[in-house]
Amino acid sequence: METFPYRRVEQVKAKVTIKDVARRAGCGIATASRVLNNSGPASADVRSRVQKAAQDLGFSFSALGRALQSSRSMTVGCLVPSLANPVFAEAVQGLQTVLAGTGYQLLIASSNYDGAADNDAIATLIAKEVDGLIVTMVAPEHSAALALARTRGIPVALMFHDPVAGLPSAHVDNGAAAREVARRFGDLGHRRTAFLALRFASSDRSRNRYAGFLAECRLRGLPDPVLIELTETEANTPERLAQTLAALPDLTAIFASNDFLAIAVQKAARLLGWRVPRDLSVVGFDGIEIGRLLDVPLATIETEPAAMGRQAALTLLDLLQGGAPVQLPPLPFTFRAGATLAPPRADRRDDDRVAPRPPSVLSLKTDLKQG
Template identity: 30%
Template sequence: MTVTIYDVAREAGVSMATVSRVVNNNPNVKPQTRKKVFEAIERLGYRPNAVARGLASKKTTTVGVVIPDIANAIFAEVARGIEDIANMYHYNIILCNADKRKDKEIRVINTLLEKQVDGLLFMGGAVTEEHVQAFKTSNVPIVLCATTDEKSTIPSVDIDHEAAAFDAVNRLIQEGHTSIAMISGTLQDPANGYARYQGYKRAIEEAGLPYREEFVRVGNYKYESGIDAMQYFLDLNERPTAIFSATDEMAIGAIHCIQDAGLNVPEDVSVISVDNSRISSMVRPLLTTVAQPMYDIGAVSMRLLTKLMKKETVENAKVTLPHELITRRSVTGPKGK
């Protein structure tokens, strides 16, 4: 049988109101009485009914988090930042994996809202009109985490992805490269895809280099797509001397493809990317990459959401965190220069 607040009150010899005050940390309880109630709770194994408390207070102290790929170390780091701040402010997390599929993202958003979460953090790719419509049905705050909406109307925390890509490609240009190819994410993805592609293109054009369509291949963020794209570049009559990859995982696929072809990185082909995930310092040569502060993105997103949930004043609901170029060993000047 489930132990109820009535059972605890009878065991401790106090009223149910007194037990409720103890459970809810009300200071208006004598220390001796509080001790007696806690001892009764421990003996009986009583657990407060969070659902019932939520119905009474209209708060569940629960936040829903939609994550694109729970197996990706980048998103795991974001989730860690979210969890740490959530614990600090006494919120529980419901983490849902959406597999980077729009239909599943919409379904998960609606499921979390039906569970009466107090707020929602959305990590995903493109924020489409369907997403916006799902958000509009909510009466709780929503923060976009590591992504933004096209019109910048929804609170968000992210980096400037175009600037990050520009800095990465500009580093290759500074090393003397003029034949620079890109392994892009899907261009329907506003951040990892389109914005980073725009940064690549802007760096090429501002350096006075020709933009070549055959030097851009679209991948799916996975290691295998990095291999496929790199094989395509190696098969060109005029292959590039440097590769900019939209993500570390695709960059490592490219590095391994180059090495399998009997070539060396960076002597034959330089490789640079964006993310600075843990694997960027595990591959050989060590990968030069632009670091996203993924933990901070998660932590700042959760802090922004707590302010919105508590109806505190928020001066800036669109937060852009800084990125940093991490120089390692996968980039050098082209051969013969």
């Protein structure tokens, strides 16, 4: 890793903060943090100015830690729904990259998508006197524990959530991404589509994706997509999901609210004897790496979870240095074509015809046992 001059300074003045460096360099605090921590892009000119300002002022992140040690715990609390989901694990890695070298330690909690567990975890982190919070949770705008944190002056940054009033969030535009999926479906001739979701009522990300998908379908004069809300059992049991799909035999394309659900759809389709994408097109959301490794690589909206983590951490560092909450633009997304998206079969594209109902899951199981 490149070593900058400011790291070689032995005598520092505790009163110097990163805000002083940013002011002298003529840039924002988040930009100065990225340069000094070597954790994000910056132009050569800005990088040079920040490094010179830090050297002139005798600033280092370790000096920041010593300056604040007496009045702060130098810990940051992080709450995510699950670390088993690689999307959230990558985001945590991203924020750890930024916090490394700042003197802050990360305390991590997970809630398994449970609102009560969210509040309990945040209450515990508050009790441990964290200096700031970075969270992804069920409903930040309605969380009593999060409201308590804000009342106590604890800075909060969100990840993955669309912006919430007063809480800056590192996110992608879920509605815009979902519109892109609807455009892809429409351009290929799909009319009978569905949106598949788990925890729809408690996930603002899922609801906003559906809203964007629905809006673009209506804009194109397409029928409203079917909203399929799965239970945990249905999502985790291919046979149960196959039963759900079997009840909707005229569907030609499904947009799943995350990649794991999209992969589950492919499994359920195989149980019904459907081939993806010949009989059913499937698109996911997130762009997890395993989707590339499938026999039929998954078409999906690809995001950058690590970048979300880095942006959330930089935002929180800015808040910890006294900056005002500023909502940054959404992070970019891309559509990864994969191989699970194709035009619908002719006999499924004609509005006046309905494809034959596939065999039931029960008959499939019987056939397998007899075979």
